[in-house]
Amino acid sequence: MPSPTPDPARRSDRARSSILSATRERLAEVGYAKLTIEGIASRAGVGKQTIYRWWPSKGAVVFDAILDASLGPDGSTTLPDTGELEADLRTVMRGIVGELADPATDRMQRAVLAELQLDPPLATELLERLLRPQTDAFADRLCRARDAGQVRDDLDPSVAVELFLGPVFHRWLLRTAPLDEAFADRVVEHALAGLAPR
Amino acid sequence: MPSPTPDPARRSDRARSSILSATRERLAEVGYAKLTIEGIASRAGVGKQTIYRWWPSKGAVVFDAILDASLGPDGSTTLPDTGELEADLRTVMRGIVGELADPATDRMQRAVLAELQLDPPLATELLERLLRPQTDAFADRLCRARDAGQVRDDLDPSVAVELFLGPVFHRWLLRTAPLDEAFADRVVEHALAGLAPR
Amino acid sequence: MPSPTPDPARRSDRARSSILSATRERLAEVGYAKLTIEGIASRAGVGKQTIYRWWPSKGAVVFDAILDASLGPDGSTTLPDTGELEADLRTVMRGIVGELADPATDRMQRAVLAELQLDPPLATELLERLLRPQTDAFADRLCRARDAGQVRDDLDPSVAVELFLGPVFHRWLLRTAPLDEAFADRVVEHALAGLAPR
């Protein structure tokens, strides 16, 4: 009888990483909509069953493929803290805008985002493992600013973070207008004004 | 040989509207990922070719189905203007939050949004026909407020609108935290503070 | 209410003959299996309904198309009668072999024959209108030979005819061996020997 729950200890690392690489390659080549398990398996030189054994869905593979690529060094995230709040936020926001505007990552990001809408459990996991560290870091920086008296003292970090990220993300997502550093700067300016000490 | 460019004058309205209704029904029942053209056709009592004759893709049908449902009376959109800027914006934002939080529309909205990520031309059309009127109305209200001296006079409407909609949308999309009226109120408060006359 | 039984008096001759021509053209071009009503209609510059109005099936159209081409002058058929029985039969049989071997008619003949197997009423009609006159003429010639004492006097014409036509047809149909004039001659020789006066 084949084991219904495969033993992770015996998992082949070669297979795993070639599947994730192949996924990223196919994703870049044909896009998410035309991505197929068979295509990944054949590119990775792997049997389909080896994919089905370890991942429950196409979305999960893609998700892991992207996670695998993002998590370069250790996974910890911190924002710069030079004391100059507005300058620091500008740096971060410009970085985000730059990444979103990069055509190479754009396609992949949209693919994952699309998948997230249709697969809530996946959304939750990605939220916790990728997004949460970033928003937490953002919130941390704002809390330090609050302790330094640079923003109002009744600051709600979870709301404040969205004041910064929301506009940028909204514009990227819906393509309502060009997404550039000037826009990032203006968002920082206004959001910060909205958080100013009374 | 079938005509490569069908004649819109001969189009059957019965077929068109039953297809759009069936699309909405199936979308609500099985979700976007499991939505099939065959399912729509069979539910609508329509031949598949009748769908393929008038729409190029599944996304386009869904798009029209949603547009068809949204465009009730005329299509014009205006925001309330009682003179009380913050109260007006609160009303609007609470409405948006309410709509996004409604499970019935939530699924459909996410489906369309996912599709938009993978089909830029569709995104452009939806932007122009559904979203633009709403953001324009929003911008209009803010411009009137500026003329009344309620916000700073160097206001850039395209940026300002995103300060309000972005955070709400971001939270809905990524499910980072509960989306409720209290959050809507806080976003309005902070965004308005950020736009206050200097 | 549309007339369920169209009025033959008002039938357009232009439509009729262009349909039959188009049928023959398409038949020669793509063969019977890939022949379509839509193809015929479009080639004939005719609406599909005009075909469906006058013919019940594809087979019927093809049948008429072929009949229309075969019935050149009057329709009467007679075999040569020079008194030399064997020579006369050889002439006729060589003619039949020549026609069957002609690639132009071969395809059309096989198409009709195939259709006949699947549509008995059609088979009956074709038998009466096309084949019967030919076999009757053949039988006539043999009866005259019998009266002249050239063949046995208990001759059954309906059997005798098949002794001549059967072998030729069988070989053509099943392609068991090359079909040529030499074969025709040998069939005549043997069949005639089998019918010789005792």
Added chain:
Amino acid sequence: MPSPTPDPARRSDRARSSILSATRERLAEVGYAKLTIEGIASRAGVGKQTIYRWWPSKGAVVFDAILDASLGPDGSTTLPDTGELEADLRTVMRGIVGELADPATDRMQRAVLAELQLDPPLATELLERLLRPQTDAFADRLCRARDAGQVRDDLDPSVAVELFLGPVFHRWLLRTAPLDEAFADRVVEHALAGLAPR
């Protein structure tokens, strides 16, 4: 990517034989013209692709289905040889007539024959595998008769066989007249007379 040339060694015998059975069942139920691949697949409990993987066309499946049914024991064919030539041939010819007249096989035979007209490669294969053994056996019997001095010594077996089979086949095919044992007997009588030693 599916293999373009499937590996016969891995072929499922269960699928193969249930497809052939289902084909015969559907053929008997609805006839050749209304026979569909989808119908066969669904009756056989088989995916359509499994049919398309192993057969190029509907005709080929039907062909194999019939071959599969005809080739009961070993496939070798011999004619009776009691020394009484005319009696032996009568036995054989009556058998053929009986088989053709049986309504159960009639439909199937006509279906295959129709298909053969439209698909020459299929015709060739069937000729070699089904028909040739039978005509060869027939020719063998006649050669033995020639060696025994019962027929003329310049006998051409390939012609002689058609003298017997042709008339029967012609009558069956074109339904020119009733096909019964009396006819079979008369054909034997005449054909044999035509082959008598000079």
Added chain:
DNA sequence: GGCTAAGCGAGACGGTACGTCTTGTCTTTAG
């Protein structure tokens, strides 16, 4: 010589089947 009923061209419609593609499972084969 208009009137009107039919045939006509065109082609959209509800359907069926096509042949292809992908999914997720199950089986065979080679290392």
Added chain:
DNA sequence: CTAAAGACAAGACGTACCGTCTCGCTTAGCC
């Protein structure tokens, strides 16, 4: 005894035609 290769059942894809059904537009033939 694992994992590649790939056959399998299932079913959606998008296309081609089917036969029916309106449409306007000729086009007879009766008034």
